[in-house]
Amino acid sequence: MADRSASATLLRVVTSPLKTLDALGEQGLFYGRVVGSVPATLRRYKKELLRLIAEMGMGAGALALVGGSAVIVGSITFFAGAVAAAQGFESSSNIGVGSLAPLLAAYFTARLSTPLLAGVALAVTIGAATTSQIGSMRISEEIDALEVMSVPSMRYLVTTRVLAGLIVITPLYIFASLAGFLADYLILVFFYDTGAGNFSHYFFLYLSPLDIVFAYIQVIAMVIVVMSIHTYYGYTAGGGPAGVGEAVGRSVRSSLSGVMIVNLLVAMALYANFNTFHLAG
């Protein structure tokens, strides 16, 4: 008995890293298949793509009630911009340069808070909704039904959603950026009274257009990660309705981690040797 449990433990110790590796390989294969099926999807499923774009922008079900994912992403970046502006003002007036707060707001909102929070908001709104949708299709055997009708489910359900996410992100990101900048303005001009002229002078002096383009690249990288992870967990959901809930939870956890790591790497690659910020010209 004793050595049987010992051998079972040994077996588990040996196989569990292998299983993890197996799961990672499967995910990699899945992502490879998604990328590989992009041209075919673009050719064949334009209509479904358009429908998904509309659905993601406006939100489906309960999300539509509050104005869709656009409003949620916008409100999160709005409040994050407000926090950045408030902290920027308080810290800079600590060392006597409170009127430079718009500079800090422009720097933090454009570079940090908008892309990061937009990534988080995307993961939890569009991403988690996708997992829930595809997961419930999987457990109610709709995906099997598609395959029986010889509709390639990967292309029809997964690749279309990844592409739709990539297209929807552009207007969403613009909206989110504007919401963040609006929050900077409202907080600094109306709450802390730094003066509208002072705000626009320092804000536009140091708001580098290239930063906004870089942040857009960051957001594109994040949306690829978010949509791939969330479609994977939905596509491989199992274990009844409770399993779909589990899959949504697990997908949110891994996509949040993935988003942050990708964002850090992309930012370091973009900014490390190429600083767009020059105070002294």
Place this chain on the structure above:
Amino acid sequence: MATGTTSVLARPLKPLGGLFAMSLDTLQAMFKRPFQWREAILQMWFIIRVSIVPTLLVMLGFTLLVIFEVNLLLKDLGALDLSGGIAGIASIQQIGPFVTVVVVAGAGGTAICADLGARTIREEIDAMMVLGIDPIQRLVVPRVIAMVVVAQVLNFIIGAGGLIGGYFFSVYLQGATPGAYVDSIPLFTGPAELIFSMVKALVFGIIAALIACYRGLTVSGGSKGVGDAVNQAVVITITVLVPVSLTITIVQFAVL
């Protein structure tokens, strides 16, 4: 017509009222003996287990990115000696609690909501009520307590990790002086700021746990129900917590 208007108003307001009613019930049940120690400790372990890896990765991505980019700005100003102060602001005052929000809602909240939602659609909750067991006292109270404790622990981990990680970033990658880094931390961040950071984590933990439990216990509607509930729980929590964070920040500046 009249029913039309009431239903338009009732759709968003009913869940809100339900959430507040459940919060009051939870507050009342919190002081009812016996307290479910066993469930609370098991839940703490469960929430820590699901959220420790996302915490570390999100901290790595979020806090360190902020420190990295602020150091670029400081370098240009010739004030890299202040990098420790910025690391303190980032990891203790602002980004730390923000990361706690993201992790508490995205990892802990989703796990709690999926767990309770699964129990609800298997009618285990109804069975408990038939047996005369109050699900609020037995399930919700221990989860709220567990979430609050875990939020504090995570907030400390993120704060400490941010300061240590910021040290490596600033000193080894960006050329700040080690002594100046350590010396400038207390410039912006003191015990009072740390207490506000803990208050933030406390409030976030309570709100996230209540929303997750409420959405989990009110799951309905077929196979899509649980997935949608988990999705809504995390969306609602993050959307609520970001303004809450701003409010506490502004109160903090007004008080200190």
